Amino acid sequence: MKEKVKQPFVRFVRRENVTVRRTAAVLTAAILFALVLGAVLLAFNGTDPFSFYWTVISGNFANAIAFRNLIRAIVPLLITSLGIAVAFKLKFWNIGAEGQFMMGAFFAMTASLLLGNALPSFLTVVLVALIGGLGGALFGGIVGFFKVKFGTNETLLTLMFNYIAQYFVAYLLNVDFYRRPGGGIPVFKSLPTSAWLSEIRIGNFSFDTALIVALILVTGIFLYFKYTKHGYEIAVVGDSPNTALYAGMNVKKITLRTVLLSAFLVGLAGALQLQGPASGHTMSTGITGGMGWTGIIIAWLCRLNPFGILLGSSLMGILERGCEIARLNSGVSAASADILQGIILFSVLAFDLFIRFKPVFRKKTEGLKGGSDETAGQPGSDATAGEG
Amino acid sequence: MEAFIQFIVQSVRYGTPLLFGTTGEIITQKSGSLNLGVEGVMAVGAIGGFLFATWTNSLILGILAAFVCGALCGLLFAFLTVTLQANQNVTGLAMTIFGVGLFQFIGQNLTSGSGFPAMSAELAAKVGENGIPLLRDIPVVGDLLFSYNPFVYLGVVIAVLCWVYLFRTRTGLKVRAVGENPAAADGVGVNITRIKYLNIMLGCGICGIGGLYLGMVLRSGRYDGYGDWIAGYGWIAIALVIFAAWSPAKAIGGSFLFGLLLSLQAYRGAVVSIWPAGLSWMNAIPGEFYQMLPFLLTAVILVITSIRKKKDGGSPTALGLNYYREDR
Incomplete structure (x- = not known):
């Protein structure tokens, strides 16, 4: 040598x-x-790059509808990314957001189809969203369980779960309960109107209630990380599980709890996306739109800081929507x-x-x-x- | 019987891109790097190799170009994760977005511009199911073993060579040492940076050839301006790495088994026809289940190996962790 x-x-x-x-x-x-x-x-x-960039940025703010669409693109990405950040803070590499998003939407759809329009709309919206979150948490929790019980590699297992969820939802298109009646290409049923998110209108601008949920979550997660006992425990376990053990923390419990919260938020994002107008209140096999992947990158690059993630997902939303506008305008x-x-x-x-x-x-x-x-x-x- | 042979032949054809992707990813992972960007690497290899192959009208140059394009993606990945210490998961995902985006960008611009290039008849004939002369005429065995396009044999040869490289050479020992415990390997004088760079690039290059195979053989070189050629194969390859317990030799069997699962959806009628009384239940299972099966199997294997706490699963201990000498 x-x-x-x-x-x-x-x-x-x-x-x-x-x-x-x-x-x-x-x-x-x-x-x-x-x-x-x-x-x-x-x-x-x-x-021409300059006019392209100008269209990308200004196009989003050109009129009320473009701006509304921008918000609709940002919100689910923001919530997904926040959820991922919770797990990443613990160094639990949850790359299963695609699957958790999907299962969140699936549980929300099931709940909504069962509930129909029986309950008052406000109650239905909240219930459906929460059940969606729980669905995501259940799906992520399975991986969390194996991780704390047997030390299974969570990166690879959550990755596999993404595709299990994907094909599971694709299969549901064969099930009468979920499929819209009639021939042709199979399509999912739309949600009953009771489960739809309502729109809030201020002057010319309008946005969905999901935006308020997202902003509350940004602040909430920030406070959770910074000022709660849980947040402290997450930081310690994430930094050094051995230190945490030595300090008498129940690392397994903390891990499982954090993973459940992470997957709950991602599932909630899926449910809200399904209940919102961006999906047409309808499930599809492409409902995630790759947000589970993009969300991971945003969470990491914004250093798992909730306000950073707000900024990061906004920029990503501007880029994505803006490019779409540029495509429609100039091909x-x-x-x-x-x-x-x-x-x-x-x-x-x-x-x-x-x-x-x-x-x-x-x-x-x-x-x-x-x-x-x-x-x-x-x-x-x-x-x-x-x-x- | 004829139908069953057809089914096996199709399984091998569907499994071959996985063989390239998995072998490449095993090389990368054995050196301690978890590259989740196989999908993107294969996409770049596919478009680069295909354009070069149609331009030069040469299959061999196309394969080389696919390897080089894949290796360049690997160089980028290695630069970011080894030199710049970026998070491997995130870099891999970015590679997927970038690679598939580059594929679509080039493809769409060609389609709307001068038109997406088509394979010449000569080139198309070269990647056809020509098999090995004489041997392919043996009944049954000839169909099952010697009737394929050149990529299939190339894939098997590469996998065997990679197995020899990893498990029977000194360099391979170093590679595995870096993947298991880079600090210890560094301590005995192994050049961690060089090993990682070279193996990530080698691995990604092999993945790139798999992308070219998908484009030239399974997609017949046709691009509809919308769907990319890889369509999830890269992710299945990552699953298969686990299934094959990080051994390129096992990857050969594994990828044909996964190919079998993938073709079950379309060809299970052929299997049922062999023994209708005993196998008719296969028709009742929805097609999506067969598509899910590779991932479900891999998940089960992941859990079982972790329960048994067996170290012979082959998973490199330092997989996914960046090595920074001062942390030693």
């Missing part, structure tokens, strides 16, 4: 503290960088949104390093070849060779 020992050109040293200001600055730089990259790509493609391909989204995510992921780490450049005098004193005694040191 004769490998050249070389001081790397640049290495990264972990920062002592992560400040909000640096985080904001780095994230802004990352998004700007991604937009420039995206502009180059668009220009190559024969689209830019629908995939532009996905690819821009991908570039932005990669860029933020890459820049994220500068929030947590500090680059240290090689000094001119040291280490071109042969061991420098810092890496001496460690032949074959890797690129992140660090100081002690």
Whole structure:
């Protein structure tokens, strides 16, 4: 093993503290960088990037309907992402949001179809939403149970559960209870009107009650993380399960409780999406719209901070809706949104390093070849060779 | 019997993209990196390889291009997770969004512009079910073993080579050491960064070939401007890694078994026809259940191996964890 020992050109040293200001600055730089990259790509493609970006942003605020649609796109993503953040805070890698969202919607649909219009609408709406949340919690809770009981890998198990939920819902299209009567392509029944979310109108603008739920949840989760005993326990277990055990915490109970809460919120997002107008009050196999995946990325990149997630999902909503508007207006391909989204995510992921780490450049005098004193005694040191 | 042979042949055809995806992902995961972006990597490999194959009118160059495109995705993944220490789950998901988005972006622009390229008759003939001359004429055995398109044999050869590489070579030992305990491997002088970069790129390159197979063989090179070619195969491949207990050799059997499950939905009539009295219940089970089966089986296996606490499940201990030397 004769490998050249070389001081790397640049290495990264972990920062002592992560400040909000640096985080904001780095994230802004990352998004700007991604937009420039995206502009180059668009220009190559024969689209004027400036007018495209302008349409993406201004299109969402051009009229009351566009703005209403924007809010409708943001809300489910926001709630999903909040739910994921709860589990991630505990370092429980719940990537099963797609499935929990789906099962939330499924339970809500079942409840709504059973209840019909028998109860007062307000009661039905709340009941259906809560049952949806419980459905999500049940689905996520199964994984949580196996995790605390046997230490099953939750990343892979929640991933499998996504597809189990997906095909389960696809199967329901064969069931008369769920399927709209009549021939042709099978479609799910719409919810009875009692379970529909109501719209709140202020002047020209209108929004669904789900927005209020979402904003309450943002504040609630923020307070839950920061000021409650549960929040403290989550932080300790997430940081070091051994410390938590040593401190006498019931790690298994805390884990299961947190996973249930996480999956409940995601299930609730699914239920509200189904009850809202964005889905046409109708279940479909594509009801998640990939929000379970996007939500994970948003939760992580916004550093699991509820207000950060509010901002992150708003930006993502603006991008997605804006690209759709640009597509309708100027025929830019629908995939532009996905690819821009991908570039932005990669860029933020890459820049994220500068929030947590500090680059240290090689000094001119040291280490071109042969061991420098810092890496001496460690032949074959890797690129992140660090100081002690 | 004829119908049953057809069913097996179809299973192998459906299973082959999984063989590439799974073998690639095993290489990546054995070096300790959980790349959830197989779907995206396969999409990029598919479009890159297909465009190059149709442009040069050469299957071999297309396969190489698919490998290179996949490996470039791997390079991006490695740069983000190894050098920049980004979270692997999140990076993988971003890779899926990006890869599938890039596929659609290129595909849609070609469709609306100069038109999506079609395979020449010569190229289409090359990826046809040509089989191996002479051997394919043996009754039954010839149909079952020697009647496939070249990708099937390439996949089996790659899987066997990868098994030898991982379990019978010194480098493979290092790779597994990095996946089990990077700090210990680092301590004895293994270059963690290099091992991770190379194996992620190698793994993603192999996944890329699987994407090309999907495009050229299963989708016959046709793109409708809407659905991407991969359509969930990448996720099944990740499930199959667990099913195959992180062994490329087991992945061969596993992917044909999963291919069998995937083709059951469409071809189960053929199976029932062999023994109608005993197998007619298969028709009563809804098709969605067969589609769910690969994931359900994998979930059950995950739970069972964790209950039995057996370490021979093959799961690398440091899977999904980034290695930062100062945390050692």
